Amino acid sequence: MQAPQLGKEAPQPGKEAPLLEKYGAARLPRYTSYPTAPLFSPAVDARQYGDWLSALAPGTRSALYLHIPFCRAMCWYCGCHTSITLRDQPVEDYLSVLRAEIALVAARAGDRAVIDDVHFGGGTPTIMAAESFLRLMDRLRRHLAFHRDTAIAVEIDPRTLTREMAFALGEAGVRRASLGVQSFDVAVQQAINRMQSPERTAGAIADLRAAGVTGINIDLIYGLPHQTERSAVETAHTAAAMRPDRLAVFGYAHVPSFKKHQRLIDESALPDARQRDAQAEAIAATLAQAGYRRIGLDHYALPDDPLAVAQAAGRLRRNFQGYTTDASEALIGLGASAIGRMPQGFVQNEVATGAYARRVMAGEPATVRGYRLTADDRLRADVIERLMCDFSADLDAIGRTHGVDAGFLLRGNGRLDALRDDGAVEIDGAVIRVHRDRRFIVRAVAACFDAYLDGGGRTHGQAA
CATH class of the missing domain: 1.10.10.920 (Arc Repressor Mutant, subunit A)
Structure with a gap:
C-alpha cells in the first residue's frame, strides 16, 4: 500500500482557503445532540426522569451508555469527565454504586426498554478487573431486557488492557472495541502525556480478536501540539495497517478554561486552522488509499462495515458516541456525568462521583439536570x-x-x-x-x- 506524499499541504481548490480562514476557527458544537448540553438545566430533575422512565412504551428500542470515570494517568488533551487513581478500590466502590443504579433504573423502566446497544465509555472502562466486568454485565442482563443480538461496545486504552480482560470482554459478549491511539508520533505523545507504541496497540488488537471481539475501531486526533501533516499521515498509515473496521479522526478541542489540565499543553505548539485542515485532509487521503470510506465529518469505515452501508442507504445517525447505525428511541445513561435521552428530552447525572453515589445510595435516580424538547x-x-x-x-x-x-x-x-x-x-x-x-x-x-x-x-x- 502506497502512502501519499508527505510534507505537502493538501490542495485547497477554489474558495476553500478563504472559507477556512473565515469559518474554520469558529468555536462551534460538534452537534452530537441538539440542543447541546449547555442548555440543560435543573428544571429536569430526578423525579422528572423517573416519570419519563415509567412512561416508556412497551417495546421501546433503547440503548445504554455506562460511564466509568477513572484512568491510570491523565492525558492532557482529554475532554472527558474522569479522575486518576492508581488503586483499584475506588473503582470497585464506584461499580457497587453503578450496580445499584442499574437496579433503580430497571425498577422504573421495567422490561419496556428493549436494549439494542450497550456502550461503555470513560475514562477507561477496562480499568476494572475482569471479574468485575463480568459481574456488571450479569447485573445488566438480569435487570434489563437484552436480546440475542444486543450489540455491546467498549472504549479501551491499549496501554492498560490485559489479556485476561480481553478474554473477559469476549466472554461477556462484547463484539466491538474502540481503541484510543491519537498519535504515534513520540514528540506529540510527550506533549500530551500519552506514550503508546504501535506494537502495544497491535498487541491489544490481536488479543481482542483472539477473544472474539472482532469489530475494531481506532481513534485518532489531529491538531495536537507539535503535530505535523507528515506525522499525522504516518500515524494514519500505521493505524490503517492494523486493519480496523472503523477509524474516528477528531480535531483536538483546546478549552483550558473548561478542562484545566489542558493548561499543561504548550499553546504555541498547536497548529493553526489551516494546518489543522491540512492534517485532516492528509489523513483522509491516506485512509482512502487504504480502502476506507469517509463517513460524515470525521469517521472512516471499510466498505462492508455497517456504518458505510448505513451512509449509502441514507440511514446514518449521530449521537453522543458520534456517527452510528443505532436508531434507538431512548438512551439510558448510567454512571457519573452520563447523559441519556428519553422520548421527552435529555437527562444528565451528577458529574462528581461522590455526589452521584450519595444520590443513588439514597434510592433515587442521580439525574440533576436535563432538557425537555419542544x-x-x-x-x-x-x-x-x-x-x-x-x-x-x-x-x-x-x-x-x-x-x-x-x-x-x-x-x-x-x-x-x-x-x-x-x-x-x-x-x-x-x-x-x-x-x-x-x-x-x-x-x-x-x-x-x-x-x-x-x-x-x-x-x-x-x-x-
Missing part, C-alpha cells in the same frame, strides 16, 4: 442531523414528517445567507447541500439552524 427543537434536530450525516437536508421532506412547513428556517437566516454567498453551500428550493470537498464547514452550516447558539456561555472546539 416541537421546534425536534424539527431543528432532524435538520442538523441530516446535515451532519448526509451534507444535505431537504427541509420540505423533514417538515412533512413533523407536520409543519419548515421553510421558515430559511427566511431571515443571516448565517446561512452568508455561507451561500461565500460559496460554501447551495440552496435549491428547500434543499441545502454542502459540497463534500468542503465538509470541514458543515458544523458552521448546522449552526445556522441552532436557535440557541448565541445564548450559551460554554466554549466549544474549533469548527475545523
